[in-house]
Amino acid sequence: MNTLSLLRAQARQLDWIGVILALTLTIVIILPLLVVATWAFTEVWRYPSVLPQQFGLRFWHQTLARADVWNALMLSLRLTTTVTLLSALICLPAAYAFARMDFPGRNIFFLSFLASHAFPKFGLLVTIAGIFLQLHLISTFWGVALIQLVGTLMLMIWIPVAAFQNVDRRMEEAARDVGAGPLRVFWSITLPQAAPTIFAAVLLTFVSTFYETEGAWLIGAPQISTMPVLMISFINNQLVVQYGAVLSVMLWVPSFIALMFARRVMSSNAFAKGFGA
Amino acid sequence: MAQLTIQNLHKSFASTTAVDSVNLHVEDGELICLLGPSGSGKSTILRMIGGFEHPTSGAILIDGEDVTRLPPERRPTGMMFQSHALWSHMTVFGNIAFGLKLRRLPKAEIRDKVESALELVGLGGYGTRMTSQLSGGQQQRVALARSLVLEPKILLLDEPFASLDQHLRERLREEVRDIQQRLGITTLFVTHGQDEALAMADRIAVLRDGRIEQIAPADVIYREPQTEFVAGFIGTMNLIKSEVRNGRFHHADLGLPMPLHDGEATLAIRPEDVVLTATRNEPSAVVTRFTDFGSYHLVDVQLADGHRIKAMTAPASRWRKGDRVAVLVSSYAAFRNQHLAYTSTDTHELIKETEHV
Amino acid sequence: MAQLTIQNLHKSFASTTAVDSVNLHVEDGELICLLGPSGSGKSTILRMIGGFEHPTSGAILIDGEDVTRLPPERRPTGMMFQSHALWSHMTVFGNIAFGLKLRRLPKAEIRDKVESALELVGLGGYGTRMTSQLSGGQQQRVALARSLVLEPKILLLDEPFASLDQHLRERLREEVRDIQQRLGITTLFVTHGQDEALAMADRIAVLRDGRIEQIAPADVIYREPQTEFVAGFIGTMNLIKSEVRNGRFHHADLGLPMPLHDGEATLAIRPEDVVLTATRNEPSAVVTRFTDFGSYHLVDVQLADGHRIKAMTAPASRWRKGDRVAVLVSSYAAFRNQHLAYTSTDTHELIKETEHV
């Protein structure tokens, strides 16, 4: 009886905040999503009806029937995975260097990544296009990959730097001591220790690359057409929101699975990390 | 299996000099204990040998080769850190196995080695735990196992047993000593347990403010401390400041013979060299405290001049606070200018002192 | 200034039971030492009292009031953590002053208190350092100062002196003891130093696998251990398993009288109760190891039947490996089913044993 009441007390205490947060978020986040989801299955929905006047799958048929949707989806996934991996490969060591090493120009270089997010693309288009044309990268997979890669640099460097700085140096020293070279220490100790943050960075990179359209369009058109580029053309100035809604909802399912997976990795790690040290 | 030579090592941090011209030569398979007060630079010396701090000046040689500028992973040293520095994202097994994996040992061999290391430190079956699920002492033992399992040429242990109970500590120090001797691992060992130092070390280096005060085998350090600091630091020592007059220490209760020319001097007597006998004389020394340590008793005695000294007595003895005692000394030494100036001949005959000169 | 009562406390982690139905009552101003092997649940008990772990079941009462569900900041407890848990973004001063600032003391008073706390732990002038610039022992002292400066009603110290040298440790334990007694702070104290426990504690609680084996004043624990575990754990104890036959312990060298009915029994003898004398008889006990601990010597003796026991001898004695000795016992006890079954009368007369029955 004692145990039970304790458990209940604990549950009550924890939930107060949790329940409030969960409710607020449910309303704030779910409501717009729900509206989108409903639209995806709606043919007619007019004010002031709470429910659509007419449900239907017409827009699903129309969307899914298009061959380019599936091609674009596969292409996008391939592209995004490539870019994310490449970005991790070149950025994480660089982030480590920024966090832990001293070299000439460090701060300036570090700041320079800001430029990729802070300057509007339109000012750069001509120059970038010029560079890519010369290299015959226009309208090729690797051209798009390259431009998107540049777009991920800031995320993949700025965020991990904070993570690396939080890693306890003594753990790295201990690994050096048992014979691990700097690279191995990075891979086996520093990276896993910084994992929750890095994971967040990778997730953000993946998603933002997936939904990136400007670079993909500028460099990719006409041969390389990614999912969001296709989507934009479905959605922009389109009378019917349903196409966009359908495409969104289509992407939510994999996103949601990825998210649940992410949550596992992140929380368990953060949990373990928070304990000792 | 390696000789370690430290030449003129010096390390300054922004605000402090942590290590100050340390010279040390450690022979193949020798075990040296670094003893010294908190903050005297012990960890810093180990960290420099391991390669984690860069000396401000000086050199470190292993088997005659200068390693001062080598990175840690290229030095044949294995270190156990004072802060344990366990990898919190790995299991206990993973922590111990990491170094072995780097050496590309076959899986089965790694498992065997890790398991026997865990058995050694009394953590058999804890392999799958995360390090955060261990108690403080268990973490320390994992750190110890991690440094031992690689059988490095030079082992650096920074307070390896600080959070262990006496029995475990005794068992482990014997185990470590065994391994160290069997494999001939040259070892530097930081400890605050003097027992540990006395029991394990081939030689003890006593540090003070970043300098080595004396380096010698345990019994020499205990019985022939070269400086007042060493005398006072190792074991318990009654130190009484006064002066020598006419070949005698000038003191009301302890006017012992001291063949030095006149001048200030410090008398040093071990508690076990103090013998108490009951007396009724007045004024006399008085027992002010009696502590039972099981295997012996420690008696605090206030001399007639107000000085307090400690005496060690057999478990059978029973003193009570306020008892009047006569103080006899069986052996003593004298220091002048911090350095040893005189030692009484090591006789077992009691040198009887009158309570009044 | 507060009584602490622990009722039926129990704590399980996923994989282990760390604390198992512990009952304890600590009086106003009492100092209790928790002693026990690594992993026996000492830290977990302190953490539950401090409010950092929720007991799986059981209650914690302070001055009769149930605090089991109170958050740490509303308990009148002050804890020093085994891991120090210093705040790395604050200076030494900031760490110690933080609790005082929360209490909105005037600035000048805070400074005075912090400074005297720093003086107390021998770190005067270290106030402006960052905690990462301290040695291990210095960090520990800051943690100690931080918990003392608030003068909590109940003080919980988790191995406060583990990384300190013996002298500092002795000085600090006296200081802590003084403060504790002057202010009447009820204190729970985890240590692995038995000396510490024996010297400081009003009572000692010996823990084993999350249970209290015995709780009693120091000398009782040492001289009248109620269980074989306590006997073996506190101090050094020679334990020899055999059986009682006709009122005698059945053993080649140590066939001591034992008025118990027949059956298995364990003989327990303290090293200081073993007296060695030289002999030429054969077969006899042989000295296998001789260790000089300065104030006493420890002699390992192998009995004729292969058993090894330890004997403590005076510093004047000199045994060598291989010496043949006769073994005499001045006092002993016997355990049966882990519990005390018999104690020899506490005489100082030696019970002489023939080497052969």
Place this chain on the structure above:
Amino acid sequence: AGGPVNVFTGADANIVDFWNNIVAPAFAKAHPGESIKVIDAGDDSGLRAIAERALAALASKTDPHADLFEAFDPKLPAGGIKAGLWVDFKQAKIPLYDHINAMAFQSDYSLPYRGSQVLLAYDSTKLDPKKAPKTWADLTAWIKANPGQFIYNRPDKGGSGGNFVRRAIHEVNGRDPAKFTIDNFTPAYAEKTLTPAWKLLQDLAPSLYDKGAYTSGNTQSIQLLAQGVVTMVPVWSDQILKAIKEGVLPDTTGLVQLTDLALCGDFNRMVIPTNATNKDAAMKLAAFMLTDEMQKAVITEIGGFPAISWDYLPKDLRDKYADVVPKSIPTFPQGDWSPAVNDGWYRNVAPNLARG
């Protein structure tokens, strides 16, 4: 021929479908060996990026990967014309070039091929079709009488609001579209002609939805109408018809055109980069769009307005669609006028919020 002609369009799905389903097969049939690939750029800024790219390609003499823009303003990117980026159709001797409706031209570098008009769409459950305003005066009176029931979108995006604004400009300048031509722009003239229009629109603002809010595009306007938030909005004819057909708007949606002077319409004009890899094919395609076959398709398939003057169109067609498609629609020149009108509106009309 090389590859397919890469046609970039930023238009709506109905136009994309038109190109894919009607134009492409017809073109392939008329010109065996040629083909079309339609690439949907989503919106104007998408086209804009490709045009920039083409300009860069021109500079570096590389392949722009673009052959024809379905509708684009050759003034973009800045300096494009000077650099010789766009094909000069006037020089190109396109067959039927001289049959094009004179009002449709804005530049020598673009080729009009279809037009559409702007109408007023309203909720006939709230406004009796018989009372629907037929003149500008009626309209403004109605707006003021029904505050919050009218909204038009910002003139720079989507155009239906922009043409409403241009109708206001016509209104204050004697309802004479001829007063504005592509060449007669001067800042002073603009100042003189536009300022009264700003006054007029400012005057309307407090009676608009939310006391002077403006939607960001045609679609948003239609959505507000669909949600019953407002009663009337200006819309593109083809778009509104499609919306009604798709059920976005109920059948009760009414349409009305002003009779004193219609709301402005506009033409879509193709451009071709001079450095296009398939320039020859693209030119063929451009010419093909002016053929009877295609002009007829513009009318029948997308409810558009032909670029070729009615006079040159087959008579049967003319007769058949006489009721649906007006004989002419007023237009407003682009060129330098566009920035002047758009920015002027942003600076003068938009900020005057009466909202508290």
Place this chain on the structure above:
Amino acid sequence: MPTGRRLNGLLLVAIPVLLVGWLIIYPIFAAIITTIWVEDGESSKFSIASYRFFFSDAYSLGNLTLTLWTTAVCAVLLIACGLPIALYLRFSRSPLAGYIQGLAIFPMFVPSVILSYALIRTIGPNGAVDILLHSIGLPKLPTPYLTPWGPVIGLVWDNLPLTVLMLTAGLGGISNSSVEAARDVGAGPLRVFVHIILPRMGNSLLVASSFAVLGIFSSFTLPYVLGPASPEMMGPFMSRTFNDLYDPLNAKTQAVICFAFCLVFGLFYVYSIARNQEKTSR
């Protein structure tokens, strides 16, 4: 050795640095130069007229002010919403945490175009909120659609995942024991937060707000669709100047000015990282 290490550092950062330098920094400089070396007929000459125009034009300044206001409000709201969520996620062991984290991160998967439509349908006039209110007989709420609060709501919604992710990750570096020690000396949750958690989150807060600020400053879709026609945020303003007014000079000038503001903000993070590094590298 030090030179070797410095070279190593340079080597490690070389690829990304060269990439931005080549594909971002160089084009930016090219763009900046066109704003101060203005073409004037055949020749070009140095002129800062476009900057002078921007800073003397009330309309432009109004847009800049609105952008700064929106950015500030959004950043504050984001931290205010993100921190409690992150704190809850870090310290709670309740099963609700998974649900909450999932929700908080989900907006990441909703592109802003879709979001702006969804928001019009939700909080817009006669949107879902109005529908729900209407159906239970309550009056409609004034809608933020086409007011400055429209973009604020949209931007906060859109940037919440990033903020929560960054803050949660930052909180992961704070050990339980340091929190416990603070509670032990009597600090309640609020004090623990202010004195123990906040000072250690400097970097995470900065990086989270840096990204939020950058994203918001240059955002286009949400302010364009949800915001008022005037004043406009810099995103729509620049794009309008560029696309509709055929005025690349002024558009690029606006871009450079935005860039300068972002740069100032980024400097805080860079400074904090540099300082941190000095502290840990002894």
